[in-house]
Amino acid sequence: MSETLLSVQDLTKRFRLRRSLGEFVTRQPGDSALAVDHVSFDLAKGEILGLAGGSGSGKTTLARMLIRLVEPDEGVITVDGRSVRDARGHELREIRRRMQMVFQDPYASLNPRMTVGTAILEAGRVHHQPGSEDGDAFVSKFLDLVRLPASMAVRHPSELSGGQRQRVAVARALAIGPEVLIADEAVSALDVSIQTQLLNLFLDLRDELGLAILFVAHQLSVIAEVADRVAIMHLGVIVEIGTTAEVFHNPQDEYTKSLLASHPQPVPLDASREIRIVE
Amino acid sequence: MSLLTIENLRIAFPARGGSTEVVRGVNLEVQQGETVGLVGESGSGKSLSCRSIIRLMPSHAQMTANVQFDGRDVMAMSRKALRDHRAHSVGMIFQDPFSCFNPTKRIGEQVAETLRVNAGMDKSDAHVRAIELLASVEIDRPEQRYRAFPHELSGGMRQRVMIAIAISAGPRLLIADEPTTALDVTTQAQILKLIEQRRRDLNMAVLLVSHDFGVIAQACQRVAVMYGGYVVEAGPVAEICARPQHPYTRALLESIPSLESAGHHIRRAGIPGQPPSAGEMGAGCPFAGRCAFARPECAGVDMSLEVVGDAHATACPFVRNVSATSEAGGA
Numbered sequence: 001m002s003e004t005l006l007s008v009q010d011l012t013k014r015f016r017l018r019r020s021l022g023e024f025v026t027r028q029p030g031d032s033a034l035a036v037d038h039v040s041f042d043l044a045k046g047e048i049l050g051l052a053g054g055s056g057s058g059k060t061t062l063a064r065m066l067i068r069l070v071e072p073d074e075g076v077i078t079v080d081g082r083s084v085r086d087a088r089g090h091e092l093r094e095i096r097r098r099m100q101m102v103f104q105d106p107y108a109s110l111n112p113r114m115t116v117g118t119a120i121l122e123a124g125r126v127h128h129q130p131g132s133e134d135g136d137a138f139v140s141k142f143l144d145l146v147r148l149p150a151s152m153a154v155r156h157p158s159e160l161s162g163g164q165r166q167r168v169a170v171a172r173a174l175a176i177g178p179e180v181l182i183a184d185e186a187v188s189a190l191d192v193s194i195q196t197q198l199l200n201l202f203l204d205l206r207d208e209l210g211l212a213i214l215f216v217a218h219q220l221s222v223i224a225e226v227a228d229r230v231a232i233m234h235l236g237v238i239v240e241i242g243t244t245a246e247v248f249h250n251p252q253d254e255y256t257k258s259l260l261a262s263h264p265q266p267v268p269l270d271a272s273r274e275i276r277i278v279e
Numbered sequence: 280m281s282l283l284t285i286e287n288l289r290i291a292f293p294a295r296g297g298s299t300e301v302v303r304g305v306n307l308e309v310q311q312g313e314t315v316g317l318v319g320e321s322g323s324g325k326s327l328s329c330r331s332i333i334r335l336m337p338s339h340a341q342m343t344a345n346v347q348f349d350g351r352d353v354m355a356m357s358r359k360a361l362r363d364h365r366a367h368s369v370g371m372i373f374q375d376p377f378s379c380f381n382p383t384k385r386i387g388e389q390v391a392e393t394l395r396v397n398a399g400m401d402k403s404d405a406h407v408r409a410i411e412l413l414a415s416v417e418i419d420r421p422e423q424r425y426r427a428f429p430h431e432l433s434g435g436m437r438q439r440v441m442i443a444i445a446i447s448a449g450p451r452l453l454i455a456d457e458p459t460t461a462l463d464v465t466t467q468a469q470i471l472k473l474i475e476q477r478r479r480d481l482n483m484a485v486l487l488v489s490h491d492f493g494v495i496a497q498a499c500q501r502v503a504v505m506y507g508g509y510v511v512e513a514g515p516v517a518e519i520c521a522r523p524q525h526p527y528t529r530a531l532l533e534s535i536p537s538l539e540s541a542g543h544h545i546r547r548a549g550i551p552g553q554p555p556s557a558g559e560m561g562a563g564c565p566f567a568g569r570c571a572f573a574r575p576e577c578a579g580v581d582m583s584l585e586v587v588g589d590a591h592a593t594a595c596p597f598v599r600n601v602s603a604t605s606e607a608g609g610a
Binding site for chain 2: 161162163164191196218243244264
């Protein structure tokens with residue numbers, strides 16, 4: 001495996017639950033829920049790591065902790081050997097530049113009043129990206145990278161389809177020049193035919209830019225399509241991690257097995273079918 | 280006689296300079312006790328089509344069709360008859376079970392309310408029956424759960440309660456519109472199993488609407504594939520999965536991500552472009568713009584279904600998908 005870019009060790013997050021009246025009066029600390037429990041993994045340059053698990057397994061909390069949208073309680077996160085948790089001010093901004101997140105709902109993550117071009121350009125300028133002085137060229141470069149025509153720049157998010165909007169969200173993330181992309185359920189809300197296009201885009205970006213991608217999804221089959229390795233989370237713990245082929249074809253953990261078993265079976269296709277054109 | 284027959288269903292919405300037709304002549308049949316799937320991407324018209332069975336339409340929608348349910352003409356029903364039809368003959372469950380509940384009322388009371396209003400039970404009978412119903416959808420400790428508020432239940436649990444309400448009157452048909460889309464795979468499998476069990480016990484038919492072919496393949500015997508307001512292909516699920524006839528069905532099946540792909544990095548071709556939006560659909564086949572087999576004549580296709588096999592029909596007159604093995608066997 002090539003050089004490690006992102007390394008996570010014993011990352012832990014507890015969420016405090018609301019204290020009952022009795023606990024409040026007697027000043028007891030109250031219960032807490034362990035959302036992420038001593039999780040460790042590495043992500044190499046140019047690698048796609050899938051992160052799967054049911055709802056409430058802690059996968060989104062884990063993804064958010066990596067760029068400190070949620071503050072971890074314990075553990076170590078390093079990017080290129082530099083600690084994310086100790087970063088302050090300028091250093092934290094630099095780390096957030098290197099790790100960008102794409103969310104499930106591009107409706108919510110794009111400003112409805114901003115054109116596509118302005119959104120991409122602003123992201124680049126805020127982070128002083130090279131080339132961002134020349135607005136049009138900068139915007140069309142990133143639109144091209146996500147396979148959208150340059151004419152999209154003048155559109156508003158409301159004029160775009162779900163798939164196009166998600167491409168814009170990816171373009172805006174790329175405009176900042178990240179090395180790690182965290183895709184949190186980035187294709188879950190899309191139709192199957194559009195989903196395939198986006199999955200291929202993520203694979204292209206990895207090949208062209210050498211991006212490392214943490215691909216969070218609840219659909220195991222989507223992860224099977226793109227990921228090199230996969231980590232299965234359950235109740236805040238990574239119960240199994242390995243190459244996708246190993247984990248999906250020969251699962252060791254009971255939870256992984258049950259997850260794979262309840263996955264809707266891939267549709268049996270007749271391998272010998274042919275297309276005939278009626279004249 | 281079939282339980283449900285929909286003929287030439289058309290649904291349009293008023294738009295600038297006329298109206299936009301979003302369902303454009305759908306025919307659908309459901310037999311007593313069978314599970315039929317309706318599959319399609321967003322905007323294909325599948326949800327609106329299934330809502331036509333109980334005439335649950337936005338007020339500005341213009342709907343024309345011939346809908347026969349159990350020998351009765353749904354389109355001709357009076358307000359009172361329609362209310363009765365919705366209450367007793369057809370049950371419906373939706374994708375988001377949270378927005379279907381009153382958040383300030385205990386779930387048991389909401390089940391009991393349905394029984395009091397629809398079946399005319401008195402308070403104590405409804406209470407007892409509601410607990411039985413909760414137990415029948417495999418909610419453990421139903422007496423305690425009766426007193427829970429909707430937000431205290433998980434998504435899967437809420438969907439179970441929704442099913443309990445939908446089947447409370449012993450309907451002949453259950454319409455399930457994306458019932459598992461918001462759920463985990465493990466919960467999804469449980470809910471599908473529960474629907475199947477209830478279907479068998481109550482001898483009702485199920486119309487399952489989903490965008491997920493995997494779910495349809497698991498749960499249904501027959502399926503209708505929708506695209507751009509038309510049914511483009513219909514037939515037995517196994518047959519359609521093995522030998523899809525319409526180019527859209529074929530491309531859709533080939534786009535579905537599969538666990539088998541783990542470890543092989545072969546990219547799927549997918550379907551280029553995007554589905555047409557309601558306003559931009561012209562005459563002919565709505566899939567022609569994205570179809571690998573498109574030809575000029577596609578603009579003149581009338582999208583009627585042509586029978587190609589045992590109860591299997593396609594709207595594409597040009598492309599036939601034949602299995603090399605069956606062809607050899609038949610020759």
